[in-house]
Amino acid sequence: xxxxxxxxxxxxxxxxxxxxxxxxxxxxxxxxxxxxxxxxxxxxxxxxxxxxxxxxxxxxxxxxxxxxxxxxxxxxxxxxxxxxxxxxxxxxxxxxxxxxxxxxxxxxxxxxxxxxxxxxxxxxxxxxxxxxxxxxxxxxxxxxxxxxxxxxxxxxxxxxxxxxxxxxxxxxxxxxxxxxxxxxxxxxxxxxxxxxxxxxxxxxxxxxxxxxxxxxxxxxxxxxxxxxxxxxxxxxxxxxxxxxxxxxxxxxxxxxxxxxxxxxxx
Amino acid sequence: xxxxxxxxxxxxxxxxxxxxxxxxxxxxxxxxxxxxxxxxxxxxxxxxxxxxxxxxxxxxxxxxxxxxxxxxxxxxxxxxxxxxxxxxxxxxxxxxxxxxxxxxxxxxxxxxxxxxxxxxxxxxxxxxxxxxxxxxxxxxxxxxxxxxxxxxxxxxxxxxxxxxxxxxxxxxxxxxxxxxxxxxxxxxxxxxxxxxxxxxxxxxxxxxxxxxxxxxxxxxxxxxxxxxxxxxxxxxxxxxxxxxxxxxxxxxxxxxxxxxxxxxxxxxxxxxxxxxxxxxxxxxxxxxxxxxxxxxxxxxxxxxxxxxxxxxxxx
Numbered sequence: 343x344x345x346x347x348x349x350x351x352x353x354x355x356x357x358x359x360x361x362x363x364x365x366x367x368x369x370x371x372x373x374x375x376x377x378x379x380x381x382x383x384x385x386x387x388x389x390x391x392x393x394x395x396x397x398x399x400x401x402x403x404x405x406x407x408x409x410x411x412x413x414x415x416x417x418x419x420x421x422x423x424x425x426x427x428x429x430x431x432x433x434x435x436x437x438x439x440x441x442x443x444x445x446x447x448x449x450x451x452x453x454x455x456x457x458x459x460x461x462x463x464x465x466x467x468x469x470x471x472x473x474x475x476x477x478x479x480x481x482x483x484x485x486x487x488x489x490x491x492x493x494x495x496x497x498x499x500x501x502x503x504x505x506x507x508x509x510x511x512x513x514x515x516x517x518x519x520x521x522x523x524x525x526x527x528x529x530x531x532x533x534x535x536x537x538x539x540x541x542x543x544x545x546x547x548x549x550x551x552x553x554x555x556x557x558x559x560x561x562x563x564x565x566x567x568x569x570x571x572x573x574x575x576x577x578x579x580x581x582x583x584x585x586x587x588x589x590x591x592x593x594x595x596x597x598x599x600x601x602x603x604x605x606x607x608x
Numbered sequence: 609x610x611x612x613x614x615x616x617x618x619x620x621x622x623x624x625x626x627x628x629x630x631x632x633x634x635x636x637x638x639x640x641x642x643x644x645x646x647x648x649x650x651x652x653x654x655x656x657x658x659x660x661x662x663x664x665x666x667x668x669x670x671x672x673x674x675x676x677x678x679x680x681x682x683x684x685x686x687x688x689x690x691x692x693x694x695x696x697x698x699x700x701x702x703x704x705x706x707x708x709x710x711x712x713x714x715x716x717x718x719x720x721x722x723x724x725x726x727x728x729x730x731x732x733x734x735x736x737x738x739x740x741x742x743x744x745x746x747x748x749x750x751x752x753x754x755x756x757x758x759x760x761x762x763x764x765x766x767x768x769x770x771x772x773x774x775x776x777x778x779x780x781x782x783x784x785x786x787x788x789x790x791x792x793x794x795x796x797x798x799x800x801x802x803x804x805x806x807x808x809x810x811x812x813x814x815x816x817x818x819x820x821x822x823x824x825x826x827x828x829x830x831x832x833x834x835x836x837x838x839x840x841x842x843x844x845x846x847x848x849x850x851x852x853x854x855x856x857x858x859x860x861x862x863x864x865x866x867x868x869x870x871x872x873x874x875x876x877x878x879x880x881x882x883x884x885x886x887x888x889x890x891x892x893x894x895x896x897x898x899x900x901x902x903x904x905x906x907x908x909x910x911x912x913x914x915x916x917x918x919x920x921x922x923x
Contacts, residue, residue: 447619447622447623447626448626448630450623450626451623451626451627451629451630452630454623454627454857454899454900454902454903455627455630455895455898455899455902456857456858456860456861456862456864456898456902457861458861458864458865459860459861459864459879459895459898459899460634462864462879462880462883463631463634463635463891463895464634465883466634466635466882466883466886466888466891467634467635539749543749543751546751546753547751547752547753547864547865550751550753550865550868551864551865551868551880552884553883563751563753566753566754566757569757570757570869573757573760573761574761574765574766577758577761580754580757580758580761581758584750584751584754584757584758587750587751587754588746588749588750588751588754591749591750591751592745592746592749595745595748595749596745
């Protein structure tokens with residue numbers, strides 16, 4: 343891992359972000375929702391290392407706590423995307439023919455929606471909440487993942503080990519998940535890692551629009567939504583969670599790109 | 609070429625049809641129907657049933673889809689529930705406003721991005737290249753609402769006030785005023801797009817520069833300028849065309865957030881309005897229009913690639 347600077351840098355930042363998110367309740371100087379009405383919109387320094395927001399809540403504490411919903415949503419949404427996308431992609435690539443045509447047409451049609459728009463449609467039907475945001479972003483990620491898995495497994499359809507398994511009389515389910523899947527795992531892991539960064543961004547966008555995580559939870563997107571009104575009085579409530587968000591997304595992108603170079607996948 | 613275009617057009621038609629099914633299904637098949645969405649969760653069952661009958665929601669789903677899609681094709685896009693105006697009228701003016709925004713951003717991206725990417729490829733591994741690559745990395749990773757708000761603080765704050773903080777000025781109120789309102793939102797969109805285009809151009813040019821025919825040109829004594837402009841860019845830019853078209857899809861998503869930040873009255877803000885007011889007829893059409901624009905842009909990009917590169921037509 344240390345031979346690749348991208349992988350090392352991304353990995354290190356990720357470990358730090360995850361550790362901070364996990365340890366937030368113990369290392370944060372204040373509870374994330376505690377208000378200090380006499381210390382509103384304070385700049386960094388003194389009792390509040392990174393300043394306070396419009397209710398006098400400590401920005402450092404809130405930003406640490408905000409790592410949790412961001413990571414949970416990013417990882418959860420991609421896990422859901424994989425759960426839906428991998429079997430669809432494997433089946434399309436393995437079965438081929440008309441079935442593949444049909445499935446890929448639907449996938450293409452779903453990819454015609456910007457992911458955020460697809461998520462918004464789903465949120466409209468379900469209502470705004472953290473869990474619904476995760477579901478919506480997960481579903482919006484599935485077609486892209488299906489596409490990657492499909493093209494990787496299509497290439498293996500006629501591979502000798504696959505034909506051998508079929509001649510042995512293995513069940514289709516086993517051939518897909520036991521023979522083909524382990525061999526497409528590399529590109530899938532790379533794709534998934536890169537998607538976590540974008541899923542976090544999409545989740546933060548939904549929260550920013552008021553359609554994801556609801557107040558008073560400490561969440562980066564929501565913090566920025568609330569900071570908006572006061573941005574000319576104090577830029578810190580925008581800058582602190584904004585930086586945390588950007589650093590986390592950069593870390594996932596670096597890590598994913600580093601993995602890609604390692605795996606040698608497209 | 610014509611044969612290729614027609615073949616692609618047929619598959620586009622099919623995709624657009626599927627897109628309309630997805631828009632309809634996303635709202636109608638998932639739990640919670642349009643009538644409860646409109647009336648809210650505290651509505652009495654009788655009220656819900658009455659509204660369902662008025663809106664035709666008690667009919668089977670395929671029949672509902674049928675009458676909706678017939679309306680879409682024949683130009684009857686329905687009436688917005690929240691605005692009480694024909695959807696077509698609202699969408700037309702908002703789409704125009706968003707087009708200004710998107711085209712301004714795309715123009716800057718193409719004019720600045722391609723030279724910057726080419727430059728980086730020519731200086732590969734040197735400090736300038738590293739600086740450009742790092743900048744694109746950061747550009748891709750910062751969400752638009754953070755960049756937008758940051759630009760707002762720096763360029764539109766009370767102490768600077770170069771640009772308005774929000775809103776839109778009609779062209780009738782003067783080109784200068786109109787432009788002033790466009791600058792910040794399109795600049796925000798530009799930052800992420802620029803990163804995509806610069807990266808694609810950089811790797812495209814770098815790949816082509818390694819090709820044998822470039823070495824031949826060099827051995828013939830052609831200048832770097834001639835090699836880049838006449839030989840390399842032609843082939844290197846083909847993938848960039850596709851990236852620009854794909855970016856249009858990104859733009860369509862990006863405008864949702866950016867228009868909200870700058871209170872710019874375009875499609876993005878209209879979509880948020882429709883979601884917040886549970887205006888199903890409006891939302892359906894917005895989603896369909898946005899997805900169609902994206903599909904058609906990709907079609908245009910495919911045609912452009914096929915026109916520039918005969919190999920594409922036969923594969």
